[in-house]
Amino acid sequence: DRPEHSALRAAYLDGSVVVTPNPHVHAKFADKRNLTLLSDTAQLREWGFDPAIVDTLVAGIPATERVDKASAERLWAGRRQFFFKPAGGYGSKAAYRGDKLTKSVWAEILESDYVAQAYVRPSERIIRLDGETVKRKIDVRLYTYDGEPLVAAARLYQGQTTNMRTAGGGFAPVLLMAADDSPQDCDRCATGEA
Structure with missing residues (x-):
């Protein structure tokens, strides 16, 4: 969606090029912002999901929330409980365990599109x-x-x-x-x- 990609976007939309990963598939399955919804019990119930499906999703997906300036102070204070991931990232690139965060990296995270996910010990x-x-x-x-x-x-x-x-x-x-x-x-x- 960035202006410098307008020629590529136009070529993709008119079928002149194939882009991988497919933007629609990436948005549907790989964008980590979706995890904020899939781990939100109240939202899933409001949408009318079967209770068994809600239980399965919430049990299998660590609680996830968007990182924004409004939640910055709370997330920084509790950072050891979280893993911070770029919304569109892959392969652990620019992902940080909260207990390893420096203030300079935290400042970069706040200027980017990140999610905070409850840390699950591997x-x-x-x-x-x-x-x-x-x-x-x-x-x-x-x-x-x-x-x-x-x-x-x-x-x-x-x-x-x-x-x-x-x-x-x-x-x-x-x-x-x-x-x-x-x-x-x-x-x-x-x-x-x-």
């Missing part, structure tokens, strides 16, 4: 790296297409946000087990050879 897994046992944080993603799951993948990392630079980090397989399977059914998992 789970950890133990892996073997160069013969040693080490802990890595884990982020599990389910990739979908046309409403159907394609693949589940985990990202192993160290530090504040997911990254591909961590030794022993990067993508890792996710082993799906039936509800009646027990952990001992996977010998390779137990030995760390999976």
